[in-house]
Amino acid sequence: MDIFLQQIINGLTLGSVYAIVALGYTMVYGIIQLINFAHGELVMIGAMVAFSVINALAGTHLPPVLIVLIGVLAAVPACMLVGYAMERIAYRPLRNAPRLAPLITAIGISIILQHVALLVWSRNPLAFPQIIPFVTFSVGGAIISGVQIAIILISVLMMGALTFMVYRTKLGIAMRATSQNPQVAGLMGIDIDRIISFTFIVGAALAAVAGVMVGTYYGIAHYGMGSLLGMKAFSAAVLGGIGNLAGAMLGGILLGIVEALGAGYIGDLTNNVFGSNYQDVFAFLVLIGVLVFRPSGLLGERVGDRA
Amino acid sequence: MQRMRFSLAIFAAAAALTLAGCGEEKKPEPVVSAPPAPPPPMVVKLGHVGPLTGSIAHLGKDNENGVRLAVDEANAKGLTLGGKKVKLELVAEDDQADPKVGTTVAQKLVDAKVVGVIGHLNSGVSIPASAIYNQAGIPMISGSSTNPQLTEQGFKNVFRVVGRDDQQGPAIASYLASQVKPKTVAVIDDATAYGEGLANEVEKTLKAAGVKVLPREKGTDKTADFKAILTKIKGKKPDAVFYGGMDATGGPLLKQGRELGLKAVFAFGDGACTEKMEELAGTAAEGLLCSQAGLPVQAANKKFLDAYKAKFKIDPILYAPFTYDAANLIIESMKKADSPDPAKYLPELAKISYEGASGKIEFDDKGDRKDAEMTIFTMKGGKIEPIAIIKSGKTIKFEDFIKAAETAAPAAAAPAAAAPEAAKAEPAKAAEPAKK
Numbered sequence: 001m002d003i004f005l006q007q008i009i010n011g012l013t014l015g016s017v018y019a020i021v022a023l024g025y026t027m028v029y030g031i032i033q034l035i036n037f038a039h040g041e042l043v044m045i046g047a048m049v050a051f052s053v054i055n056a057l058a059g060t061h062l063p064p065v066l067i068v069l070i071g072v073l074a075a076v077p078a079c080m081l082v083g084y085a086m087e088r089i090a091y092r093p094l095r096n097a098p099r100l101a102p103l104i105t106a107i108g109i110s111i112i113l114q115h116v117a118l119l120v121w122s123r124n125p126l127a128f129p130q131i132i133p134f135v136t137f138s139v140g141g142a143i144i145s146g147v148q149i150a151i152i153l154i155s156v157l158m159m160g161a162l163t164f165m166v167y168r169t170k171l172g173i174a175m176r177a178t179s180q181n182p183q184v185a186g187l188m189g190i191d192i193d194r195i196i197s198f199t200f201i202v203g204a205a206l207a208a209v210a211g212v213m214v215g216t217y218y219g220i221a222h223y224g225m226g227s228l229l230g231m232k233a234f235s236a237a238v239l240g241g242i243g244n245l246a247g248a249m250l251g252g253i254l255l256g257i258v259e260a261l262g263a264g265y266i267g268d269l270t271n272n273v274f275g276s277n278y279q280d281v282f283a284f285l286v287l288i289g290v291l292v293f294r295p296s297g298l299l300g301e302r303v304g305d306r307a
Numbered sequence: 308m309q310r311m312r313f314s315l316a317i318f319a320a321a322a323a324l325t326l327a328g329c330g331e332e333k334k335p336e337p338v339v340s341a342p343p344a345p346p347p348p349m350v351v352k353l354g355h356v357g358p359l360t361g362s363i364a365h366l367g368k369d370n371e372n373g374v375r376l377a378v379d380e381a382n383a384k385g386l387t388l389g390g391k392k393v394k395l396e397l398v399a400e401d402d403q404a405d406p407k408v409g410t411t412v413a414q415k416l417v418d419a420k421v422v423g424v425i426g427h428l429n430s431g432v433s434i435p436a437s438a439i440y441n442q443a444g445i446p447m448i449s450g451s452s453t454n455p456q457l458t459e460q461g462f463k464n465v466f467r468v469v470g471r472d473d474q475q476g477p478a479i480a481s482y483l484a485s486q487v488k489p490k491t492v493a494v495i496d497d498a499t500a501y502g503e504g505l506a507n508e509v510e511k512t513l514k515a516a517g518v519k520v521l522p523r524e525k526g527t528d529k530t531a532d533f534k535a536i537l538t539k540i541k542g543k544k545p546d547a548v549f550y551g552g553m554d555a556t557g558g559p560l561l562k563q564g565r566e567l568g569l570k571a572v573f574a575f576g577d578g579a580c581t582e583k584m585e586e587l588a589g590t591a592a593e594g595l596l597c598s599q600a601g602l603p604v605q606a607a608n609k610k611f612l613d614a615y616k617a618k619f620k621i622d623p624i625l626y627a628p629f630t631y632d633a634a635n636l637i638i639e640s641m642k643k644a645d646s647p648d649p650a651k652y653l654p655e656l657a658k659i660s661y662e663g664a665s666g667k668i669e670f671d672d673k674g675d676r677k678d679a680e681m682t683i684f685t686m687k688g689g690k691i692e693p694i695a696i697i698k699s700g701k702t703i704k705f706e707d708f709i710k711a712a713e714t715a716a717p718a719a720a721a722p723a724a725a726a727p728e729a730a731k732a733e734p735a736k737a738a739e740p741a742k743k
Contacts, residue, residue, distance in 0.1 A: 003542040006567070010534040123364030125555040127586035134566065143568050218531045218559045220587055222362055228529055263535030267522055276536045277498050277525030 002141025007264040008257060009139070013148045013217070015256020016155035020210040021233035022240070022248035023162060024203030030179045030243035031199045033099065037106040038086060040230015041113035042204050045082055046075040046211025047221040048121050051128055058129035067131060068216060075208040082113070083204025087197055110227065117223035125222045128215050151213045158206060159249050165202075166245060175199060179243070232283075239287050241300020250298060259283045348394040351647040353378060353637060354416040355397060355630070356426035356436070357451075358404035362529065362555040365583075365624060367428050370450055371399050372619050373627035374425045377634035380614070386638070389646050395638070402436070404429045404528070413439040421445065422647045423637040425630050430454030430472075431500035437465045445649050446656055448636060450629035453577065453600050454504040458673040464653060466670055468629045468636070468663075470600030470679035472501070472576075476508020478681035478697040479549070479574055479598035483509075484516040485702065487572050487596075489546030493521040495536060495560070497528045497552035505576045506551035521545060526556060533560045537567050545571050553578040558587020565591035572596060581625055585689040595686040601665050603682050603693045604628060611664035632663030 021043055028036045050071035057067045090109050094102045135146040166172035177185040178195045186192050214229065215221045232255065240251025262282035266274050290298060355374040357367030378397045386393045398421055402409040409432035416424055417439060424440055424447040427433040433452035440447040441462040448466040449457065455471045483489065492513055496506035503525075510520050521543050524536045537560070540548065548564065548571045550557055557579030564573065565588075573595050575584075580597035588595075604612075607628035615623050615631075637652075640659055644652035661668045669677045681697040682705070696708040 003538060006538045006541075007535060010532075010538060014532055014534075118360060123360055123368070125362055125365075125558070125583070125587065127558070127583070127589075130589040136566070136568075143566070145566055214531070219562055219589065220531065220555070220559050222555065224360075224362060224529070225531065260535040260538075263524075264539040267524070267539070272522040275523055275525055276539070277527075279535065280527075 003264070005140050006142035007260045009142055009144050009148065011257030011260030012253065013151050013256070014260065015236075015253035016152050017210050017213055017217075017229075017252075018233045018236045018256050019249045019252025020155050020158060020206050020213075021229060022237040022252045023159070023245065024207050025230075025234050025237040026240070026242050026245060026248040027175075027199050027203050029237070030245075031175065031196055032091070032095065034091065034102050035106065035234065036086075036091075036200075036203075037103070037230065037234075038109040038113055039203065039207060040226035040228075040233065041110050041117075042079050042083055042207035042226070043211040043214065043229055044117060044221070044223060044226030045113065046079045046208030047215035047225065048117055048126070048211075048223070049078045049208075050075040050212040050215055051121070051126050051221045054131070055126075055129055058131055064131040064133065068212070072209060072212050075212055076205050079204040079208035079211070080201045083200040083207075084197055087200040092193070092196075110230075114223055114226070121221075121223060123223065125220050128219045128221060130219060132216060147217055151217060154209065154213065158209065162202070162206070163245060171195075171198065235284065235287055238297055239290055241294075241297025244297065244299045247297055247299035254298075255283060255287075258286050346392075348392040349388075349647075350396050351388075351393050351641075352396045352398050352419060352421040353634065354400065354419070354421035354424040354426070355634075356400045356402045356409065356412055356416065356424065356432075357428035358432075359399075359401035361404050363404060363428070363553050363578075366451075366553075366578075366581075366626065367401070367404075369624040369627045370426070370428055370630040372615065373450065373623065373630035373632075374634040375399075376611075376615055376618055376627075377631045377638065379618070381635075381638050386642070388641060393647065402427050402429075402432050404432060406432050406435050409433075409436045410439055412436075416440075417443040417445060422641070422649050422652075423447070425450060425633045425637070427452065428626070429499065429501055430457060430504065433457050434460075434500060437462055440464060444653075446637065446653050448633035450631075450633045451626040452501070454500050456500070456504070458675050462674070463657070464649075466633075466636075466656065466674040466676075468601075468633050468665065468668055468676050469626070470681055471675060472505045472508050474679060475576065475598055475600045475681050476505050477512040479576065479596070479683060480509040480512035481516065482598070482683045482695060482697065482702060483547055483549070483572075483574050483596065484513060484518055487547055487574075489518055489572070491519045491521060491543065491545045492547045492549060493524065493540045493543065493545040493571070495524045495526065495533075495540075495548065495550045495552075497530070497550075497556055498525045499528050499552070501578060502528070502551035502553075502576075504551070506549065509549050509551070509576075526552070526560070528553065528556060530556055531559055533563050534567065537564050537569060541567055541569050547572040547574060549574045550579065551576050554581045554583045554587065558584055558592075561588040561595065562591045574598075577625070580684055580691060582689075582691055583624075584691070585686060592686045592689075597684050597686075597691065598697075599625075599682050599684065600679060601629065601682070602680055602696075603684065603691075605693070606682075607664045628664040632661075632665050632668060635663060636661055636668065 024039045053074040054067055054071040090105050091102050136143050174190045174195050182192050236251035236255040237248045240247025259279055263276040263279040266278050355371050357370045358364050359367045378395045382395055400412040402412050413436035427436055428451045430452040433449050434457050441464050446464045450468055453469055453472045455473045494506050494510050496502035513520050557575050561573055575597040577599040580599045584592045604623050640652045640655035641647050643655040671677050682693050683695040684691040685694050693705040696703045
């Protein structure tokens with residue numbers, strides 16, 4: 001039982017990160033139907049910037065939590081800037097182009113960002129300074145660390161704040177209007193360009209936080225770390241129903257838990273015919289299974305093509 | 308066409324020289340600039356391939372530096388083959404640790420007419436690439452690929468200057484079995500040719516020693532989250548955990564294992580036997596056991612270490628002494644054959660006896676290094692320290708090994724230190740004192 005609980009905790013932590021990153025994919029998709037493949041790189045840049053700041057401050061006698069906070073405060077604006085620039089320079093000129101063009105551009109941006117990071121932060125895996133004292137709590141035989149609790153709490157808080165913003169503020173109404181019908185929203189006096197930029201910026205901020213969380217959790221940052229994470233988060237967004245905020249959150253957390261349980265139990269269930277190397281296969285099988293029965297994802301609504 | 312180009316060239320002032328060069332022997336490349344004064348040196352290209360991007364790019368660069376040092380030293384000293392002055396040129400390529408990219412790059416090197424290749428770093432890349440070099444008849448020496456299959460393909464042109472997993476695996480496993488005495492061991496690998504091959508050998512040896520081995524767990528070479536796997540393992544309460552993989556994944560694995568409260572002894576292969584482990588895993592790395600094929604970087608000769616540090620301003624990480632030796636082996640056999648032609652110097656390479664930065668090198672029939680030593684390290688106070696040397700199945704304490712080396716052959720120590728110098732000048736002589 002404690003093993004099972006431990007796997008759930010592992011999955012929940014991983015899933016929270018997926019969820020936060022998936023939100024970025026889903027928001028952008030919701031508003032301009034673009035799969036921003038470069039979103040994963042924003043997570044990486046967030047982790048890298050935070051690494052530089054935390055590393056520089058690690059020698060000082062500031063309290064560790066404050067150092068990490070400063071790292072986050074540096075990473076968020078940096079990612080916002082990259083997110084904004086990405087939209088402004090690469091995607092906006094292509095807004096009325098065929099849908100494949102921005103998609104390919106997104107892949108290109110992703111490669112460019114990786115290589116810029118390679119030039120700036122070198123190709124070595126960077127070790128986050130271990131400044132946060134390692135505290136653990138025992139829950140029914142399972143171990144949960146302070147960092148894990150922080151990741152889960154912060155994710156929940158951010159999801160709450162985002163939901164509040166989208167559904168309860170004027171800006172949120174404008175975002176939803178733009179996502180439903182940009183032309184009409186424009187006629188109603190909404191500055192579409194601003195809203196789209198804003199969406200990218202919010203997604204980037206979430207990605208930055210996710211980057212710092214991943215970095216401090218695993219203690220490692222690397223210029224290639226964004227692509228796999230991005231791919232998983234994108235799958236999570238699809239699983240939940242891309243374009244749907246609650247779906248991204250649900251999809252992320254589900255994917256995390258399915259992965260953890262998959263790695264933990266496939267071997268035992270199949271008498272070691274399939275081992276933990278099938279954990280990704282297992283996760284994607286679940287994804288495919290869901291999509292066969294619900295093509296628009298768990299919470300996605302069946303929408304017709306926009307006119 | 309060809310004649311046209313030549314006749315045009317006659318108008319150029321340097322044409323006479325260029326043509327003279329062409330007439331004597333097949334030249335690899337037309338000479339780009341032909342200054343009037345000394346005849347331009349013949350350019351001989353050596354290839355190096357390793358991952359220069361990706362999660363183990365630091366190791367790839369380290370390998371490349373080793374080769375670059377050897378090439379630069381040879382150029383500085385001046386090399387004459389077949390009566391012609393030769394300038395060595397290093398063609399360094401990036402294989403991204405990816406077998407697909409590796410074969411493409413291998414073909415690129417063949418097309419660029421390199422005369423020899425040092426590389427690749429990863430076994431999984433070296434193996435498919437070796438077939439391409441074999442077809443082109445180009446010798447290839449890997450300074451770090453330890454998967455046995457590399458030299459088991461019957462290729463006459465494939466060599467390695469490190470030990471094999473089926474030597475390294477048994478070494479770390481027998482050390483584990485005899486010193487740690489575990490009842491149950493969990494074995495994890497990263498699903499690469501290297502990691503899986505090593506893990507298989509470890510498992511085989513442990514089982515032979517009567518140790519219970521849990522069903523294999525697998526990550527990938529990009530996995531950052533091992534918690535699920537480790538949690539599962541924790542439930543089975545192993546006394547030791549072996550991981551076949553590189554440091555970029557091994558570090559997080561170790562850290563997460565300790566975070567989950569796993570008390571087992573962790574043992575890794577050479578890919579995760581670097582000081583980077585301390586950075587990546589922090590205090591969790593303390594007490595880690597790991598093995599390296601060959602002798603530790605610290606045990607490489609001082610001259611190499613100093614030269615490397617002076618040139619690149621950093622210390623060599625892992626395989627640089629081996630790639631340095633590999634490059635020197637090619638240069639040395641070209642000298643012996645007095646030709647940069649792969650077909651001519653290959654037989655010399657196969658029977659070479661050379662005192663390199665990593666000790667004495669001779670090849671067996673398969674192209675493996677004869678009597679390769681294995682070293683067991685432990686992480687102590689943030690540094691990996693050699694604790695034992697395993698040679699021909701025997702475990703020797705590291706201090707004893709160094710002492711034995713010093714007392715047994717005081718004469719050998721001095722020439723060994725000056726080996727690259729002496730060996731280049733007079734290979735036969737340098738090899739002799741070491742034989743004693």
